Amino acid sequence: MDTSSAPIPAPPRHxxxxxxxxxxxxxxxxxxxxxxxxxxVEFYSRVSDQSxxxxxxxxxxxxxxxxxxxxxxxxxxxxVAFVLLLQQRMIAVGRYDLVRPGEAxxxxxxxxxxxxRGIAQLLLEHLAQAGRERGLEKFVAEILPDNSRxxxxxxxxxxxxxxxxxxxVLQLEFPIAPTDTAVGVMHGREHRAEAAxxxxxxxxxxxxxxxxxxxxxxxxQTLVRNLVNGDFTGRVYAVNPTAGAVSGLPAYxxxxxxxDDVDVAIVAVPADAVQDVVLDCAAKGVHGLVVISSGFAExxxxxxxxxxxxxxxxxxxxxxxxxxxxxxxxxxxxxVSVNASLSSVxxxxxxxxxxxxxxALGSAILEKVQNRGLGLSTFVSAGNRADVSGNDLLQYxxxxxxxxxxxxxxxxxxxxxxxxxxxxxxSLRKPIVAVRSxxxxxxxxxxxxxxKIAAPPQAVDAMFRQAGVIQVDALEEMFDVAQLxxxxxxxxxxxxxxxxxxxxxxxxxxxxxxxxxxxxxxxVALGAEAGADDFEDALDAAIDDPDVxxxxxVYIPPLNVSGEEVANxxxxxxxxxxxPLVSTFLGVEGVPELLRVPDVAGSTAGRGSVPxxxxxxxxxxxxxxxxxxxxxxxxxDGVPPDPDAVDQIGARNxxxxxxxxxxxxxxxxxxALRELLATYGIDLxxxxxxxTLDEATxxxxxxxxxxxxxxxxxxxxxxxxxxxxxxxxxxxxxxxxAWQSLTTLIGDPVExxxxxxxxxxxxxxxxxxxxxxxLFGPVVSFGISGPIIxxxxxxxxxxxxxxxxxxxxxVREVKSSPMLFGYRGSEVVDIGEVEWLIxxxxxxxxxxxxISSLELPLVLAGPHGASVLTGHARIDxxxxxxxxxxxxxxxxxxxxxxxx
Numbered sequence: 001m002d003t004s005s006a007p008i009p010a011p012p013r014h015x016x017x018x019x020x021x022x023x024x025x026x027x028x029x030x031x032x033x034x035x036x037x038x039x040x041v042e043f044y045s046r047v048s049d050q051s052x053x054x055x056x057x058x059x060x061x062x063x064x065x066x067x068x069x070x071x072x073x074x075x076x077x078x079x080v081a082f083v084l085l086l087q088q089r090m091i092a093v094g095r096y097d098l099v100r101p102g103e104a105x106x107x108x109x110x111x112x113x114x115x116x117r118g119i120a121q122l123l124l125e126h127l128a129q130a131g132r133e134r135g136l137e138k139f140v141a142e143i144l145p146d147n148s149r150x151x152x153x154x155x156x157x158x159x160x161x162x163x164x165x166x167x168x169v170l171q172l173e174f175p176i177a178p179t180d181t182a183v184g185v186m187h188g189r190e191h192r193a194e195a196a197x198x199x200x201x202x203x204x205x206x207x208x209x210x211x212x213x214x215x216x217x218x219x220x221q222t223l224v225r226n227l228v229n230g231d232f233t234g235r236v237y238a239v240n241p242t243a244g245a246v247s248g249l250p251a252y253x254x255x256x257x258x259x260d261d262v263d264v265a266i267v268a269v270p271a272d273a274v275q276d277v278v279l280d281c282a283a284k285g286v287h288g289l290v291v292i293s294s295g296f297a298e299x300x301x302x303x304x305x306x307x308x309x310x311x312x313x314x315x316x317x318x319x320x321x322x323x324x325x326x327x328x329x330x331x332x333x334x335x336v337s338v339n340a341s342l343s344s345v346x347x348x349x350x351x352x353x354x355x356x357x358x359x360a361l362g363s364a365i366l367e368k369v370q371n372r373g374l375g376l377s378t379f380v381s382a383g384n385r386a387d388v389s390g391n392d393l394l395q396y397x398x399x400x401x402x403x404x405x406x407x408x409x410x411x412x413x414x415x416x417x418x419x420x421x422x423x424x425x426x427s428l429r430k431p432i433v434a435v436r437s438x439x440x441x442x443x444x445x446x447x448x449x450x451x452k453i454a455a456p457p458q459a460v461d462a463m464f465r466q467a468g469v470i471q472v473d474a475l476e477e478m479f480d481v482a483q484l485x486x487x488x489x490x491x492x493x494x495x496x497x498x499x500x501x502x503x504x505x506x507x508x509x510x511x512x513x514x515x516x517x518x519x520x521x522x523x524v525a526l527g528a529e530a531g532a533d534d535f536e537d538a539l540d541a542a543i544d545d546p547d548v549x550x551x552x553x554v555y556i557p558p559l560n561v562s563g564e565e566v567a568n569x570x571x572x573x574x575x576x577x578x579x580p581l582v583s584t585f586l587g588v589e590g591v592p593e594l595l596r597v598p599d600v601a602g603s604t605a606g607r608g609s610v611p612x613x614x615x616x617x618x619x620x621x622x623x624x625x626x627x628x629x630x631x632x633x634x635x636x637d638g639v640p641p642d643p644d645a646v647d648q649i650g651a652r653n654x655x656x657x658x659x660x661x662x663x664x665x666x667x668x669x670x671x672a673l674r675e676l677l678a679t680y681g682i683d684l685x686x687x688x689x690x691x692t693l694d695e696a697t698x699x700x701x702x703x704x705x706x707x708x709x710x711x712x713x714x715x716x717x718x719x720x721x722x723x724x725x726x727x728x729x730x731x732x733x734x735x736x737x738a739w740q741s742l743t744t745l746i747g748d749p750v751e752x753x754x755x756x757x758x759x760x761x762x763x764x765x766x767x768x769x770x771x772x773x774x775l776f777g778p779v780v781s782f783g784i785s786g787p788i789i790x791x792x793x794x795x796x797x798x799x800x801x802x803x804x805x806x807x808x809x810x811v812r813e814v815k816s817s818p819m820l821f822g823y824r825g826s827e828v829v830d831i832g833e834v835e836w837l838i839x840x841x842x843x844x845x846x847x848x849x850x851i852s853s854l855e856l857p858l859v860l861a862g863p864h865g866a867s868v869l870t871g872h873a874r875i876d877x878x879x880x881x882x883x884x885x886x887x888x889x890x891x892x893x894x895x896x897x898x899x900x
Contacts, residue, residue, distance in 0.1 A: 008034070011076040015130060017889035018315040022118035022189070024197030024287075025086075025318040026890060029126055032081040032093065034072050039083070041068060043090035048112045054147045055109045057169070071095075078104075080130050082123055086114070087282065087317050094123030096130075102137040103173075108150065118189060120153045125186055125887045128176040132886075140173040158182030178886045187421070190888045191395050197320045198388065198396035200287040202331040202378055204263035205234045207340060208255050208286070210277050211268035211293075212238035212246040219268045219292060222342055223328075224249070227266075230339030230346045237262065255280045262286050266328065266340050271295030271303070274310060274324070282317035289314060290340055291323035297384050298325050311386045315890065326383025327359035330366075332376055333402060341381065350375015351486045351607075353397045355390050356409040357382050365409070365475065372590030374483050377403040389891060391418050398426045405485045407478055408434040413460075414891050417777045418884070420463050420799055427468030431629055433481045434469050436460070455771065455779045455797070462797035463776070466806055468632045470625050480622040483591055483611040488580035490630040493549040496623070497522035497542035500554025501530040505584065505616050509552050512617040516624035521547045528558060532565035539573050539581070550627070552619055553583040553610075567594035575608030580626065582619045585612040638804025641843045647679040648847050654679070655850045655875055665852070665876035673873050680844045682837065682856075684871045687712070687755040693739045697732055699756040705730050706759045709738045711746050712870065713753035724752070728759055760869055763862030764819050764829055768838055770800075770845035770854045777882050778845040782838055784816040785858055800846035807835040807842075820861065829861040837866055852876045 016030040032040075044052075044063050052060050063071070074081050074095070081095035091111045096104040106127060108120045128139065143150050151170065154161055158181040159174040207227060213220030220240070224247045227236055237260075238246035241253045252258050255265060255277070265281045267274055271293050281289060296307035307324060314321045322329060328341025332349045339346050342359070345366040354369070354376055356362050362381035369376055377400065380393055390408055397403045406426065413419055413436075423432055464471040472478050496518045498509045503525050510520045522545060524538045535555070542551045553570060557563040563586055574581045575597045585592060595610040613619035654676055658666065668676065674684040688699035690709075700707045711724035724746055726738035739749075746752045765785035773779050776799055783795040796810035811817060811834055822828045837859065845851055851873060858870040 008073060009076060011080075012133070015076075015082070015126070017126075017887070017892075019084075019122055019888055020190075020193040020197055020890060021122070022116075022193055022196070024193055024195075024200065024320070025117075026197075026315040026320060027091070027119075027318060028085045028316055029082055029122065030085070031076060032072055032074060032083050032095075034069075036083060036090065037068050037072050039085075039090040040072060040093070043093070043111060044109075046111050046113070047109060051109065051112055051115075054144055054150065055107065057142075057144065077134055080127065080134070082126055082130075084119055084123065085316065092119045092123060094120070094127055096127050096136075096139065098136075099140065102135065104131060104136050104139060106139045106141050108153075115149065118193070120150065121157065121189060122888060124153065124157055128178075129887045131176055132178070136176060138173060138175050140171065143170045143172065144168075145170050156185065158185035183886065186886070186888060191398070191422075193888070194392050194395040195399055197288070198392050200263050201290070201320075201322065201329050201380075201388075202338070202396070203333075203336055204287075204338060204340075206237065206260060206262050206264075207232070207234060207338070208237040208239050208252075208258060208262045208265045208281075209268070210239040210255060210265055210281075212240050212243075212249075212251065214240075214243055214246050219342065221247070222344075223266055223268055223292070223340070226339045226341060226344055226346075229344075231337045232339070233335060233337055234263075235260065239265075255284045255286065258284065264288050264290060264340065266290045266292065267323075268292045271306060271324070275313060278310065278313050278317065278319065282319060286319065288320040288322065290326065290328055291321060291383075292326060292328060292342065293323075294325040296324045297386070307384060307386050314387065321387035322380065323383040324386060325359065326357075327362040327381030329381075330376070330379040332378070341379070345370055347379065348373065348375040349377070351377060351402070351404040352407050352482050353377050353393065353400065353403040353405070354379045354407045354409075355382065355393045356380075357385055357411045358409075359383055361409065368475070368479060372479055372483060373592070373596065374479060374486065374590065385412070385414065387890070389414055391415065391422055394419075394422045394426050394432075398422075398429060404430055405482050406430055406432040407482050408432065409475065409478070410434055410436045415884075416460065416463060416775050417799065417882075420467050420776075423464075423467035423469050427629075428633070431485050431626075432467075432469045433478050433485070433625075434464065434471050435473070435475055435478050436464075436471065455773045455776055456793075458793070458795065459773075459776065459779050459781075459797040459799070463799050465632075465809075466798050468629065470629050472625065477618075477621065477625075479590075480611075480613060480618050481625045484580065484582060484622050484626055487591065487597075487607060487609040487611055488574065488582070489578055490633070491550040491580050491623070491627050492630070494627055494631075495519050495521045495547055495549045496620075497524070497545065497548040497551045498554070499524045499526065499535070499538045499542055499551060500556075500584075501526045501528055501535075502554055502556045505554045505556065509554060509616045509620055512620040513552075513624075516621060518620065518624055518627065521545075528556075532569045535566050536569045536573070539569070543573065543577050543579050543581075548579070550580045550582070550623055551577075552616070552623065553581060553585070554616055555583065555585050557586065564594060567592070570610045571595050571597055571608075574610035577608075580623065581610050582623055583610050583612045584614070584616045584619055585610070587614045588612045589614045635805050637806070640803060641801060641839060646681065646840075646843060646847075651676055651679040651844065651848060655848055658875060659850060659877050663877060665874065668873040668875055670871070673871050676873070677844075677868070677871065680840050682840055682844075682868060684856075684868050685757060685760070687757040687870070690754050690756055691750050693736060696739060696754070696756050697735050700729060700735055703756065703758050707735075707756050708759050709735065709742060709754065709756055711742065711749075711752040712755050713751060716746065716752060757869065760860050760867040761862045761864065763860035763867065764826075766820075766834060766859050766861050766866075768841045768856045768859060770841050770851070772845065772849050772852050772878075777849070777885070778842065780810075780838065780842045780845060782810045783814050784819055789816060798842070800842040802839050802842040804835070804839075807838045810838055811835055827863040829863060830865050833866045834859075834861050837868070849878050849882055850875045 011031040078098035084092040091114045094108040096106040098104045110119050161174045163172045209223050211220040212224050237258050238249045238251045240251040243251040265286050297304040331338045343366045347369045500506045526534050591609050597608040677684050690696040709726045767785045770780045778800045781795045781797050796813040798806045820829045853874050855872045860867045
């Protein structure tokens with residue numbers, strides 16, 4: 001039967017994405033369509049005879065019309081094909097064809113000029129994810145033995161590959177489940193590609209300024225001046241179609257007219273002209289664009305559409321984009337010394353990388369950095385963050401040897417779960433200090449494309465803590481913490497010594513330390529007339545004390561005393577000490593000249609320099625933040641969840657059966673919920689719904705008495721004014737009394753949801769909940785049960801997967817946690833069992849995005865275990881939930897809904 005004219009079902013929209021290749025260039029991946037016939041023929045004509053032979057095992061110089069029809073018409077179900085496009089040309093195609101239920105044959109063809117750029121691995125990732133969504137479990141492939149590159153592609157994918165020879169062909173097969181190894185391989189490739197895409201911005205050999213101007217006080221003139229005056233070591237090209245020269249530089253009419261290669265283009269032309277600049281830069285082979293121009297998403301819907309077109313066009317030609325509406329980029333490395341920004345301030349060389357979004361704020365930040373003597377390695381103002389984001393910068397800074405501390409001012413987070421994943425890894429090597437605006441209001445500036453977060457703001461804060469990110473409330477505090485991290489070693493613990501010549505400030509320091517959880521083990525008051533020798537002896541003794549982890553030095557000089565001798569002592573001790581030393585020195589802010597230690601790398605304030613704070617409370621707060629980071633760093637995460645300890649397949653099959661019967665989703669019935677929880681080892685106690693006294697008595701008989709009668713309707717669960725539980729019922733008379741009392745107090749047993757349940761051991765009521773957030777993915781919370789706790793919001797949140805450290809922190813983080821640890825003489829509950837339950841709920845939610853919400857609102861935690869008495873869950877169908885966990889893709893442009 002001829003099916004050439006039969007309608008083809010549309011593929012899922014999230015199968016289309018922008019991606020990064022191994023070299024940091026972007027490309028576009030999407031399902032093939034019949035309209036791609038001409039592109040396919042042109043692509044095939046550029047492929048070498050050898051590559052064609054490797055693909056088809058025979059000479060196949062051309063594709064017949066029948067071949068083209070077969071390859072471009074797929075059903076996106078049993079036959080799936082993706083194409084990779086660059087500069088509107090097809091450069092690769094990958095496909096799978098079902099051979100039997102659950103198994104498909106996979107094959108690739110990549111244009112020879114683009115082989116070696118990691119394209120086959122990208123196609124395999126996206127095909128595997130599509131296959132998983134279509135119910136596939138295994139891929140098979142047939143490969144000629146001398147096609148070593150393709151064989152390596154499969155072996156490097158991280159899957160368990162089995163192989164055998166038959167009839168001169170190597171046959172491979174592998175399950176496509178996203179194992180930790182396969183996901184780890186993908187994340188490693190993502191890291192290398194994103195870092196490579198940023199590297200050229202910071203280390204360009206040549207920069208073109210598009211919109212360079214001869215007129216003073218213009219953006220184009222400022223960019224030229226800052227780049228030249230900043231001693232950029234590469235070549236600078238001015239692009240101005242009407243000028244012959246700009247600031248002594250020859251001017252070119254377009255980027256294409258520049259005779260040499262151009263790495264980066266700085267764009268400062270009207271918004272409606274930027275699109276033409278992109279095409280010009282693409283034709284020249286420019287790597288990346290820094291778009292200073294405004295007039296995009298920050299101006300409203302028309303600008304948002306203009307920005308979306310800009311991002312799409314840039315990526316389609318392989319270009320990465322910083323901006324638009326940004327301040328620019330800076331690298332203080334003397335080997336590069338690039339100030340491709342609107343800021344006339346070239347910050348001193350330092351150890352900190354800085355990322356922000358607002359251009360106006362970026363200028364103020366650079367002024368502050370210079371005044372404090374902090375120094376930066378690199379700086380980026382991303383403006384509207386249309387393409388390059390903070391996640392990209394984290395990928396770069398992780399490997400950048402000149403960056404030891406990362407500072408981030410975040411006005412929005414486009415992909416929190418990716419930020420969390422990357423930040424967890426980076427924080428193990430380098431501290432991240434972040435300020436997040438809009439923490440209370442959840443507001444974001446115009447121009448920033450951010451989808452709604454269902455999780456509460458506390459969950460975002462928890463995500464930062466969980467990732468080891470040092471989150472502070474203000475820019476000043478960020479600099480306070482960063483200058484300590486950049487110049488002093490990490491403390492080993494919370495024990496502090498205070499050494500100073502002011503009793504009043506010493507007391508303030510002690511009070512401040514107690515308020516932020518530090519322990520003052522030594523306090524030395526030297527007196528107002530103390531000199532350099534006194535400080536040296538006291539500081540040496542404090543640093544040598546094994547019961548001291550860090551030292552706070554306070555020096556307020558007597559009248560007509562410069563303090564230089566004391567400064568020399570502080571600087572010398574700060575340089576030699578393996579414990580952090582902070583100071584309030586003359587009320588100076590930053591790293592004063594007198595306390596700086598020269599750095600062989602050229603930093604104005606090297607390792608060992610002693611930071612100073614105008615107020616001793618600021619010094620102590622900064623130290624406390626660093627202590628918390630050091631504690632996080634030294635606390636092992638513990639053993640990860642064991643996937644073999646749970647029945648993940650059984651849970652998935654049960655969820656699929658429920659959704660097949662209820663395609664619009666449903667509140668999970670209690671028997672099905674009990675079965676679902678059991679697959680993860682969680683025992684939900686049986687509760688018999690009862691509508692009459694006779695039913696209640698029969699249920700108690702079945703349970704063997706010693707039961708409870710309680711009302712479970714949602715409107716009664718958290719009513720402190722109603723007693724809706726009658727406990728320890730042992731016979732029919734007691735049941736009749738309980739029934740009479742509860743129905744009199746509460747009303748209709750049916751509406752009130754009366755149930756009979758076995759009496760549980762005495763314990764502290766706790767609640768464990770989880771949700772599937774559209775941005776975060778899974779979110780888990782823990783708290784003591786009860787209306788007061790709910791009103792006060794005393795809950796701890798974490799983002800799965802959870803390690804042992806995360807679960808332990810959740811239990812201890814809530815303010816009501818003393819109730820679990822023997823409060824007022826009560827028995828200590830089985831904390832290990834509570835932590836186990838939190839981790840199992842997190843594992844269940846993490847494994848199954850179909851679970852929209854899961855509540856265990858009443859868990860009685862006692863000294864000998866935890867009894868799960870009640871539970872509720874809702875499940876919903878998902879099309880693309882967390883698909884970006886298992887495939888690499890760039891953030892979607894503003895207005896798109898594709899996960900990023």
